[in-house]
Amino acid sequence: MTLLLIIGLGLPLFSVASELLKMPSQLPEYSGTTLGALPNSRYELAAVNKWLPIQLLEDPNQLSGTMAAASLSFGYTKDVLWLYFELTQFPEQPLFLQLGATFLDRVELFYRDASGQLQQQITGDHIPFFERPVLGRSLVLRLPSVLEPSVQQYILKVETGSTLTLRPVLLAPPDLLLQEKNTTLAYGILFGLSLMATLLAGFSWVTTKQYAYFIAACYSLTFAWFHFTINGFDQQYLYPQQTAIADQLIGVSGFLLGALLMLLVQYFVPLRQLLPRLSRLLDLWVILYFIGALASALGAYPKLAPVLMLAGLCQTLILLGIMLWAARHVKPVPSLLVGMVAPGCLAIILQSLRNLGYLPYNFWTSHLWAFTAILQVSFLMLVLLISLNRQQRELQQQLEHNVALQRFYQLIAHELRTPLAVVSSALTNLSLQVQSVPAALPRIERARLATARLSNLIDNALAEDRLHLLDEGLELTEQSLFRWLDELSQLCLLTERHDLEILKPEKDYLVKIDQNWLTLAVLNLLDNAVKYSANGGTITLSARFSEASWVIRVEDQGDGIDEADIPMLFNRGFRSRKHKHLGGLGLGLYLVNLVVESHQGETKVTTSKSGTQIEIILPRRLV
Known part of the structure; x- marks a missing residue:
């Protein structure tokens, strides 16, 4: 803000200083003679620095016309305006005629000098700046000096393609x-x-x-x-x-x-x-x-x-x-x-x-x-300033809300982790003991899947607490792509209505990844694919390679995502309005995006009514 104030206040000072430096050189020396009231005459002004009594001429060859108002405004017209005025001038009294408007195309002043020769001055915003009789932004004409008091006659010709507006006024140099x-x-x-x-x-x-x-x-x-x-x-x-x-x-x-x-x-x-x-x-x-x-x-x-x-x-x-x-x-x-x-x-x-x-x-x-x-x-x-301040307050409130929400997630996750481990162990033992009762096995399997899904939610909440470790760098190790895909297929939790299809490239590759984080990210995508395709179908996990990148793709056969939700899909805590009834904390895709960005990759989402495809695009140098 200090820099803004310095620059902002410096500009007007620079403008004023530059104008002060230029203007005195453009005006003739002023002798200091006091400009009092001029002698009374029907041709004379009562005093300088007053608006001119001026006449409109219908015929410039005849110096008689109607008396005009102090200011003239004719609107947008291309008509040529002829004006006539007289005034008494005195020696050592330099005067300037200011026309008021800055957008008159061409103004010509006609008068006779001391020898009787017709003289002309031209100004206007269509006249090059250095060809004007007085250098300045406003349109100003310099009235000629006289050797002795005399009545001077002047004719003005005004042309413009814009609005024809002017208010002639006599000004002394100061x-x-x-x-x-x-x-x-x-x-x-x-x-x-x-x-x-x-x-x-x-x-x-x-x-x-x-x-x-x-x-x-x-x-x-x-x-x-x-x-x-x-x-x-x-x-x-x-x-x-x-x-x-x-x-x-x-x-x-x-x-x-x-x-x-x-x-x-x-x-x-x-x-x-x-x-x-x-x-x-x-x-x-x-x-x-x-x-x-x-x-x-x-x-x-x-x-x-x-x-x-x-x-x-x-x-x-x-x-x-x-x-x-x-x-x-x-x-x-x-x-x-x-x-x-x-x-x-x-x-x-x-x-x-x-x-x-x-x-x-x-x-x-x-x-x-x-x-x-x-x-x-x-x-x-x-x-x-008010809008920016309001947004900063909203951002601060959002950050405070996120911190409180994160602490709540962590508290719940830590409190549930131990009893879930007990339940999972009990379900495993129970499934071993009831092998002779086939009718009970599907129920036990559903309970195990529900427990595993809840455990996955807790893992995400606890993983978020460790996300700051991503800023300290990844632990990249070389992994066989085929073996890693096989491990993902074993870790993926499917229901009876879902199948998992693994599509591998023609040959195996060694890929450099942080196995723990990227595995967690892909498992989140697989878990979402199962969760949001409630009617079942095939979940496809594939990998492919190009010259610049390699891609991991997860595709489901669900009912898709609303297009309006895609830009916010990877925001922390965001839940799609279409699937809010399915529950969840909104952390999975947020975690996926952070892990992928830490691998210097990007995430791409494509959706339709027949399913959703999410691609993790990683640079080929990680191969």
């Missing part, structure tokens, strides 16, 4: 620098928190192997990248001359962000169980998002931008409704997810209405997004 520093600080904090959330989720995924944490890590990283690109950091730091890449990455990250948020919420809110139809609809939505990401990577984002915005708005409202409903049924994580999505939902609604032209460009429709994003990542980290 104010522009301060604004850039504050914005960079906010996004530096956002990127730092996003990196911390990504590392936390990634660490949780590595340690728990749970798919949801991988999705959370991808979401947090994509979230940071989306804000990194849409706010122009990518063009400033990564590819200043490749403007087309920015649109592609905005589209890819935007669609991926929507898909990952869908998947993340579906993990913490069990929709597949509670609302299966809605879950299937959201799955389809996720697929469409991935298609949108692919199309954006191929250059279709300018056409898909309105689709992404509307889809994101609808998705946010739907997910917020789902989590408000789920907060009453699943706690505590869904309640925190509401806190994570709700502020972002408000910001997305406001920004969407602005992009569509229904709301003006202001703090609430533009800059609120950065603060809600910081809040959203903070809530995501809380969700991850």
